Amino acid sequence: MVELEAPQLDAVFHALGDATRRRMLRDLAKSERTVGQLAEPFAMSLAAASKHVKALENAGLIRREVRGRAHICRLAPGPLASAHEWLNFYARFWTDRLDALEGLLLTEDTLRSDACKGDDS
Amino acid sequence: MVELEAPQLDAVFHALGDATRRRMLRDLAKSERTVGQLAEPFAMSLAAASKHVKALENAGLIRREVRGRAHICRLAPGPLASAHEWLNFYARFWTDRLDALEGLLLTEDTLRSDACKGDDS
DNA sequence: TTCTAATTCAACCATAGGGTTGAATATATC
DNA sequence: GATATATTCAACCCTATGGTTGAATTAGAA
Numbered sequence: 001m002v003e004l005e006a007p008q009l010d011a012v013f014h015a016l017g018d019a020t021r022r023r024m025l026r027d028l029a030k031s032e033r034t035v036g037q038l039a040e041p042f043a044m045s046l047a048a049a050s051k052h053v054k055a056l057e058n059a060g061l062i063r064r065e066v067r068g069r070a071h072i073c074r075l076a077p078g079p080l081a082s083a084h085e086w087l088n089f090y091a092r093f094w095t096d097r098l099d100a101l102e103g104l105l106l107t108e109d110t111l112r113s114d115a116c117k118g119d120d121s
Numbered sequence: 122m123v124e125l126e127a128p129q130l131d132a133v134f135h136a137l138g139d140a141t142r143r144r145m146l147r148d149l150a151k152s153e154r155t156v157g158q159l160a161e162p163f164a165m166s167l168a169a170a171s172k173h174v175k176a177l178e179n180a181g182l183i184r185r186e187v188r189g190r191a192h193i194c195r196l197a198p199g200p201l202a203s204a205h206e207w208l209n210f211y212a213r214f215w216t217d218r219l220d221a222l223e224g225l226l227l228t229e230d231t232l233r234s235d236a237c238k239g240d241d242s
Numbered sequence: 243t244t245c246t247a248a249t250t251c252a253a254c255c256a257t258a259g260g261g262t263t264g265a266a267t268a269t270a271t272c
Numbered sequence: 273g274a275t276a277t278a279t280t281c282a283a284c285c286c287t288a289t290g291g292t293t294g295a296a297t298t299a300g301a302a
Contacts, residue, residue, distance in 0.1 A: 009137075009140070009143070010138055010140060011138075014135070016130075016134040016138075017130075017133075017134035017135035017137075017138055018289095019127045019130070019131060020290095025211070029210070029211060035248075035249065036248060044291070045291075045292065046248085046249070046250090047251085047293080048290065048291055050250065051289090051291085052290085054250095055289095066249095068248090068298090068299060068300070069249070069299040070248060070249085071248075075214060077211055077214035077215040080208055080211045080214070084205065084208040084209065087201055088205065090146070090196070090198055091202075091205065093150070093198035093201070094198040094199065094201065094202040139259095141260095156279065157277090157278060165260090165261070166261075166263080167280090168279085169260065169261055171280065171281095172259090172260070173260085175280095189268090189270070190270065190277065190278045190279070191269090191277090191279085192280095
């Protein structure tokens with residue numbers, strides 16, 4: 001589980017903040033897709049869709065393999081895992097399982113050391 | 122666990138895509154804060170910080186109680202849980218636990234019904 | 243070579259985002 | 273009532289974002 005730097009988290013969450021790109025990720029969860037295939041469901045130009053693909057790529061959410069004239073995209077789950085992990089920090093706020101209390105007590109120290117680190121993004 | 126509509130997910134992920142706002146959430150995880158207290162760590166005007174707070178509020182990530190002249194903000198974990206849940210869909214891509222196979226087989230149906238629903242954002 | 247297909251690039255446009263400053267609005271306090 | 277405090281509002285600025293179109297690039301196919 002790679003811990004992402006703040007700028008990377010920016011890019012990941014920003015990429016996820018658009019329904020078009022989330023839909024592309026869903027499609028990539030089924031199998032690999034070319035840029036054209038990813039663009040197909042949308043009523044927008046290919047150039048526009050291509051920009052969305054690039055945004056996903058910049059965030060590290062997909063990898064691209066150029067095979068001939070087609071660009072084949074695959075899901076790269078690492079940054080998704082990191083985002084998931086980031087959100088996991090707040091799980092104690094919506095989880096009321098009994099062992100959440102343990103987590104609460106443990107994170108008290110985490111919070112203090114995070115405060116010392118300065119940048120906990 | 123409330124399932125968020127696509128526009129709400131947009132707002133939530135967009136709100137999380139900014140280090141300033143993520144830092145505010147971290148502070149709110151420690152305890153409630155006024156707008157002024159949330160703004161304090163940042164080298165920006167109060168008006169600017171106030172806009173960030175409003176972005177968090179619009180995303181449903183915080184609740185605000187106006188007590189006298191102070192606005193007291195508290196973490197509202199619901200949307201965080203939904204975002205976490207959304208990411209959880211992709212967990213099978215980074216999890217190689219054996220029971221992930223079961224999840225894989227289960228989500229095959231999910232994918233198919235999602236395709237019929239049209240908007241699975 | 244020529245034609246077609248897959249994708250990006252470049253220029254442009256409109257709107258949203260994040261910042262500023264100064265004035266406005268409430269609410270405590272003197 | 274007068275003043276100080278906490279916050280927002282409004283107007284403005286600059287840059288980023290998401291879209292368009294038309295040309296450029298690159299690689300199969302005829």
